[in-house]
Amino acid sequence: MPLHATQPLPRHFYSRPTQTVARELLGCRLVRQVNGTRLTGVIVEAEAYIGESDLACHAKAGRTPRTAVMYGPPGFAYVYFTYGMHWMLNVVTEEKDFPAAVLLRAIEPLEGIKVMQRLRGGKDLRLLGNGPARLTQALGISRAENGLDLCVSESGLWIEPGERLPSGRIAASPRIGLGQTPEPWLSKPWRYFVDRSPFVSR
DNA sequence: AGCACGATTAACT
DNA sequence: GTTAATCGTGCTC
Numbered sequence: 557m558p559l560h561a562t563q564p565l566p567r568h569f570y571s572r573p574t575q576t577v578a579r580e581l582l583g584c585r586l587v588r589q590v591n592g593t594r595l596t597g598v599i600v601e602a603e604a605y606i607g608e609s610d611l612a613c614h615a616k617a618g619r620t621p622r623t624a625v626m627y628g629p630p631g632f633a634y635v636y637f638t639y640g641m642h643w644m645l646n647v648v649t650e651e652k653d654f655p656a657a658v659l660l661r662a663i664e665p666l667e668g669i670k671v672m673q674r675l676r677g678g679k680d681l682r683l684l685g686n687g688p689a690r691l692t693q694a695l696g697i698s699r700a701e702n703g704l705d706l707c708v709s710e711s712g713l714w715i716e717p718g719e720r721l722p723s724g725r726i727a728a729s730p731r732i733g734l735g736q737t738p739e740p741w742l743s744k745p746w747r748y749f750v751d752r753s754p755f756v757s758r
Numbered sequence: 759a760g761c762a763c764g765a766t767t768a769a770c771t
Numbered sequence: 772g773t774t775a776a777t778c779g780t781g782c783t784c
Contacts, residue, residue, distance in 0.1 A: 603765070605765075612765070613765090614765080614780095617780085617781065617782090620780080620781070621780090622779080622780060622781085636765085636779090636780095637778075637779060637780090638763095638764050638765070638766070638778090638779080638780095639763095639764060639766050639767080639776080639777070639778085640764090640776065640777025640778040640779075641766080641767080641776070641777055641778080642764095642766050642767070644765060644766085646765090659765055661765085687766070687767075688765070688766075689766050689767065690766090690767080731765070732765070732766095733764085733765050733766070734765070735763085735764070735765090736763095737765095757766095
């Protein structure tokens with residue numbers, strides 16, 4: 557065992573305001589472990605989706621089979637399918653029965669890079685995780701991971717604390733890809749990213 | 759049962 | 772800069 561064995565972030569990390577969780581997830585390490593293979597990357601971009609009133613959040617449609625996980629306790633994975641081909645990974649936040657989550661949009665690859673390149677079709681390092689669908693592809697995440705508990709390592713998917721980022725390196729902007737979402741939700745600065753990181757999306 | 763659209767990406771012009 | 776790919780989801784009829 558390493559002297560300072562890293563543990564999954566505890567549930568109380570996630571049971572806080574979603575913007576706070578999104579911001580503090582930057583710099584943390586997303587871990588995917590399957591059959592002893594460890595794939596990790598530092599989270600460099602994340603977005604907050606907050607409740608039924610947020611018209612960019614899937615929970616705007618209320619409680620449905622798809623959004624059920626967001627209504628559950630914090631610290632669980634909400635994985636959904638979109639555009640007929642892509643999977644997105646979110647972490648459920650806030651208290652049970654309040655639907656909110658953080659979309660993980662980009663990682664800086666750290667461990668298991670060769671495996672990630674194979675999963676992504678042999679791409680350049682910065683193209684492995686610089687987008688929400690690329691990230692899930694690099695880590696082999698899809699339908700089966702929806703609803704996993706990220707607070708126990710047995711799930712094979714969790715987040716570990718990382719180096720604390722100076723506040724000057726954290727930037728915010730409107731969320732990406734919201735299409736015809738009305739104001740004010742379209743412009744809410746709920747996308748957080750590591751300023752000047754070459755591993756953020758777009 | 760049918761329809762419009764999507765928290766995107768890769769491959770174009 | 773534009774656009775096709777591709778199908779689950781939620782809404783309307």
